[in-house]
Amino acid sequence: MVTRRTVLKGAAASAVALSSYGRWSVGYAADNPIRIGVMTPLSGPAETSGRSVKAGVEIAAAQINAEGGVLGRPIQLEFRDDKANVAQATAMAHELLGSGVNLLTGSNSSSVVAALGPVMQQENGVLIGTLASAASLNHENYNPNVFRASETPYARMRGLAQIASKQSGDLKRWSGIIPDTDFGHSSWETFVGGLKEFFPSEAGVEPEILDPIVVPLFSSDYKSYIADAMKTPFEGLFHATYGADSVTLFQQARPYGLTKKAKAIYDSGNEFVVAKAMKEHTPAWWGSIFWYYGNHEDNPMSNALYEDYAAKYNDLPPEGYIAEGHADIYAFAKAIETAGSTETAAVIDALKGMEWETATGIRTMRAEDNQAIKTIEAVYIEPADNENGWTISAADKVPGGDLIEPPSPGKKLE
Template sequence: MLSTKRLLASLLVGTLASTPVFAADPIKIGVSQPLTGSVAASGNYVTNGAKIAAAKINEDGGLLGREVELIIEDNKSNPREAVNAAEKLILRDEVPVIMGAWSSTFTLATMPKLEEYGVPMVVETSSSSKITKAGNPWVFRIAPTSEMEAQAFAKKLETFDPPIKKVDFLSVNNDWGLGASQEFEEMFKEHGIEIGRKETVAPSAVDLSAQLSALKDTGSDTLIMTSGVEQLTLGIRQAAEQQLPQRIVTTGGSFPEPLLESPGPDGYTSTHLLFFSPWTADSAVYPEVAEGFVKAWNDAGYSFPGLSEGFRGYDGIMTIAAAIKDAGAAEPEAIRDALWGVEVKGVNGDISFVKDGPEGKESGQNEPNVYVVQLKDGEVSAQ
C-alpha cells in the first residue's frame, strides 16, 4: 500500500501532467469590441465567445508551445475610440494580430491604422462592402457582406405567406445600416418587389416611435430592420404597440434577446437573419463544433440567445489561431500570409478566404452561411 506522502506525490504528478506547461511569454491576440455604449450587448457577446475560444486553445496545449492571451480593448461603440483601441493594442501591447471591431463604422475607422503599422485584423461582424473593397491587404473578414446576406434571403422569399410584395426600411444611420438597406433594396428590385418608405435612426437613439409612426400607413407588407440588439428589441416592441401592419424582418445577425423572456403581444411574429442558430446547433455544418461551443457557453453561465452573436468571437479567434499555427510564428506579416491558406471548421461552417478588392491590395473575404429563424410568443423556430 502506498504511504500517504507517496500517494499525495503521485496525485500531484498526475495533476501536473494533465495541466499544459507553457513557455514564459504568451502569444497576445488583440480584441477590439464595443463593451460599453449603444451596441454593448453585442460586443460583450462576441468577447465572451473569444474568451471561450482562448480557453479551449490553452486547454489543448496553446499555440507554438505558448499560452494564448487575449488583450481586450473597449472601443466604446465609437469610431474614434475604435482607432484609439487599435493604437493601444498595436503600440502599447504589441499584439501581432487583432480581431474586431463589430460595427462597420468602427472597422472602417480602424483600417488605416492596420495598414500604417502592418498588423492584420480578422473582422468578425462588420458587413459593409467598403471593408473588403477599400484595398487594405491586412483585412480578413469571416462575416458575410450585406450583399451576401441579401442574396441568401432572396432564396427564402418563396417561403413567406402572404408573399412579400412591398417593403419599407428602418436602418441605423451608419455604414452598416445604410449599406444593408442598399443591398436589400437592390435584391428586392431584382425580384420585382416594390420599395416603399425608408427611415433611419441615430445609433444612440432610445425611441423609434416617430420613425415607426411614419411607416404605419405606407401600404407595405414587410419592414426590414437593421440595427443592434438594443434598437431591434425597442423597435419590435414599439411596432407592436403602434400595431404596425408590416411583418418585421431583421438583418445583420443580431437577435432581440429580451423578447424571449418578455414577448410582445400574443401571436406577434418577427423574422431574423442570423449567422448561427443555437436553437438548431445539431443541424449546423459541423454539429460537433457548434454543439461543443454551445456547451462551453452554457457552462460559463452566459445568456443562451447571446450565442447567435457570441459565436463570431469564437470563430474569429479560432481562425487567428489556425493562422498562427500555420505560420509557425506570432509575427504580423507571417500571420497575414498564413490567413490566406487557413481552412477552419467553424461554428458557422467552413472558414477560408477569397480575394476581394483592387488587384495587388486585396482583402480576404469568407463565404459564410446564413440562417433564418422566427420568434413568436417567446419561442424560436427555424424557417
C-alpha cells in the same frame, strides 16, 4: 431544436473537431504565450455585442489551450474596452502594437475598423474585424492588413431575401422600415435585389416593391412614421433599425397593430436584442443572425461552443455574435499553425485563401479581398408563454458562396 442531449452527444466528438486545427502539442510553454489583443466595446451603447464577442474569444482560447495550444504555446488574450469609439480604439491599438501584440481582433464598429487599417500597416499588425458590417471595408477601404471573418452585408441581405422566398413565397407586396443611413438604404436595396432574383425562380411570385418608410436614428417618437407604414399596402416588411431604436419603434407601434398588419417581417440583424427587451411584446419576425446553434446540430464545434457557453453563462439562447469572436480566434490559430510563426507577414499570407472550421461550418477567407465566405442564417422569433416571453420556433440557413459579391478591393461596391 438543439437539446441538452444533442449538445452532449456532439461534445463527445468535439475533441476531434478541435484538434483538426493542427497538431497542437500536449503540454506547452506557459511562459511563451501567443498574445492576441481583443479590442471590443465592454461599456457604452454597444456593450451587449462586445460582451458576446468577449465570451466567444474566451471560450475559443480555452478550448485551444485545453488541446495544448498552438505550436506548443498557449493563447493569451489581452482585452481593451474600445467603447466602439475611433479615438479610443486607435489609442489602444497603438498601445497593444507598441507592446509587441501584433495580432488584434474584436472590433465591432465599421468606422473603428476602417480607421485601424492604416495603423495596422504602419505598425506591422494584422486585424480581424469581428462584427464590422460596412461593405466599404473589403471594397473602397480595403486594407491588406485587415480581414473580415464574418459575412458581407451584401451576402447577408441577399441570404435573408432567399430565406424570405422560401418561408414567405406567397407574399407579393413588400415595403421596409429603414434608418436614414448608408447602411439602411444599401440594406434595403440589396434585400430588394434579392427578392427580385429569388422570388420568380423559387416562389413563382413576382414581388411588387413599394417605397420604404425612412426613419431617423435615435428618435424618441416614431408615431408619424408608423402611421405612414400603416397606410402602405405591404404584405411583407423588411426592417433595419437596431437596438434601442427598434424597441422604441415597436413599442410605439403596438397600439397601431403594425405587427398584425404585416404577414411577415424580416429583420436585418437585431438577433435577440429586441426580444430580450420586449419579452412577450416582441414582434414575430425572421431575424438575420450570425450563428444559431439549432442550425448546426451535426457540427461538433457548434455543440461544444453551446455547451461551454451554457456552462458559464445564465443567458440562453446565446447571441450569434459569440460565434464570430470564436471564429476569429480559430482563424488566428489555424493561420499561425500553417505559417509556423506569429510574424505579421507570415500570418497574413496564411490567412489569405485559408479554410478553417467554425461553429457555422467551414469558412473560406478570400485571398483577393480578405473577406470570408460563410453560411447565412435566420431564426423565427415569436412571443410565447414561457419565462422569457418569447421563443425561437423555426430556423433556416443558406450557403453563402453564391450570395457574396465578387471581390473588388479598392473599388466601391456597385
